[in-house]
Amino acid sequence: MIFNPFTVARRLRKIGLIGINQRNADYVLRYNKRQFYPRVDDKLLTKKLAIEHGLPVPELFAVVREEHEIKEVHAKLAEREKFVVKPAHGSGGDGIVVIVGRRGDKYRRSNGVLMTADEFNHHLSNSLSGLFSLGGQADSVLIEYCVEFDPVFDHVSFRGVPDVRIIIFQGYPVMAMIRLPTRMSDGKANLHQGAIGVGIDLPSGRTCKGVWGNELVTEHPDTEHSIIGMDIPHWDQLMMIAATASEMSGLGYVGVDIVLDKVHGPMILELNARPGLAIQIANGNGLQHRLEAVEKLKQLAPTAAERVAFAREHFGTV
Ligand SMILES: Nc1ncnc2c1ncn2[C@@H]1O[C@H](COP(=O)(O)OP(=O)(O)O)[C@@H](O)[C@H]1O
Ligand SMILES: [Mg+2]
Structure with missing residues (x-):
């Protein structure tokens, strides 16, 4: 043609x-x-x-605003098998982690990959410092209900x-x-x-x-x-x-x-x-x-x- x-x-x-x-x-x-x-x-x-x-809207389970709150969040999520971690000012899916289960003290992402508590904390810390937010401004992180x-x-x-x-x-x-x-x-x-x-x-x-x-x-x-x-x-x-x-x-x-x-x-x-x-x-x-x-x-x-x-x-x- x-x-x-x-x-x-x-x-x-x-x-x-x-x-x-x-x-x-x-x-x-x-x-x-x-x-x-x-x-x-x-x-x-x-x-x-x-x-x-x-x-x-999906229920909010926790909010992390400051670095020192990161360690406390594991206890807050202890009863939850599934949840979604999301930078408040993110876009295009960047920084979103969908957790669909656990194995010991590790978290399982929706793609099957396991995340250690350290990796999880590191991700939260990156999000707080603005890695995923528009213009790199400091951010908060939402942890919410994972939609089924x-x-x-x-x-x-x-x-x-x-x-x-x-x-x-x-x-x-x-x-x-x-x-x-x-x-x-x-x-x-x-x-x-x-x-x-x-x-x-x-x-x-x-x-x-x-x-x-x-x-x-x-x-x-x-x-x-x-x-x-x-x-x-x-x-x-x-x-x-x-x-x-x-x-x-x-x-x-x-x-x-x-x-x-x-x-x-x-x-x-x-x-x-x-x-x-x-x-x-x-x-x-x-x-x-x-x-x-x-x-x-x-x-x-x-x-x-x-x-x-x-x-x-x-x-x-x-
Ligand atoms: N609570 C949730 N449960 C399950 N999947 C979610 C949830 N929140 C986000 N997602 C998945 O991540 C994608 C992006 O989320 P969204 O809140 O729209 O942020 P963004 O601004 O980064 O697009 C959604 O389209 C959905 O597929
Ligand atoms: Mg979106």
């Missing part, structure tokens, strides 16, 4: 694919006030706000919890994908760690297209199960949670990450003020037309339920 850059550019424009500069200039800078960033950049604060707003994912994802997830990312613009869901951990992503669902992104059709809550790195995929590379045509459980509730969480954040353009726990149902993991753009590839569709459709509304609907209903009616993938 002859590669014609003009045809490609025209096609990209037609589907309304937006690039990083446009996202920043037209949406992030315009709709996200600086003063609200801490609400989403600090995972401890996000959790606190979510609880205040009656939104479900809903069995519908058994065949399409490799040792980790898939999460659903929903982009909310001025309170309206505009695009969604589910991210599936792979062997490469070590229990995490971040695309840069090697997870797969699968687009979700907003009206039906059904998965449509997948992307793994630069590759379009229809099957999970580790389990070989199809990732297309899956119905996301509790779909309406997920969109309602995301639309409500965006209100709590004060941000006009925000990505809300939700996980589905087998026992507790949907729970918010985190919010992002600068959600990535690969979601467009995973959906085979650009964000621009949808964002413009919301911008054109004469009046924004006051309730999350109305905004979710609007999205279901207007933002189909096909």
Whole structure:
């Protein structure tokens, strides 16, 4: 096939694919006030706000703020088999350690590797010193409940919890994908760690297209199960949670990450003020037309339920 850059550019424009500069200039800078960033950049604060707003989040087991607290944390976790260690200001899955069991006084990570108490302490110490935080600022560490994912994802997830990312613009869901951990992503669902992104059709809550790195995929590379045509459980509730969480954040353009726990149902993991753009590839569709459709509304609907209903009616993938 002859590669014609003009045809490609025209096609990209037609589907309304937006690039990083446009996202920043037209949406992030315009709709996200600086003063609200801490609400989403600090995972401890996000959790606190979510609880205040009656939104479900994984239970907080412990917080480590100072070096001397590191040694005490083992006793606090003595009764816990599974938990997740997470830098409060981390991003992209960096610094997150998913512990799924123990062997003697060692901890077992989701990739099967054992971690000694010393290695664990060292990791906490690195996190406190800002190794994983934006700009290298000193950080705190959260230790929280390890989500047990809903069995519908058994065949399409490799040792980790898939999460659903929903982009909310001025309170309206505009695009969604589910991210599936792979062997490469070590229990995490971040695309840069090697997870797969699968687009979700907003009206039906059904998965449509997948992307793994630069590759379009229809099957999970580790389990070989199809990732297309899956119905996301509790779909309406997920969109309602995301639309409500965006209100709590004060941000006009925000990505809300939700996980589905087998026992507790949907729970918010985190919010992002600068959600990535690969979601467009995973959906085979650009964000621009949808964002413009919301911008054109004469009046924004006051309730999350109305905004979710609007999205279901207007933002189909096909
Ligand atoms: N409590 C948890 N239980 C199980 N897996 C988790 C938990 N928290 C995070 N993860 C895994 O790690 C990934 C990244 O976590 P997240 O809180 O979104 O931080 P980041 O800002 O680094 O993306 C999630 O997508 C999920 O796969
Ligand atoms: Mg995340």
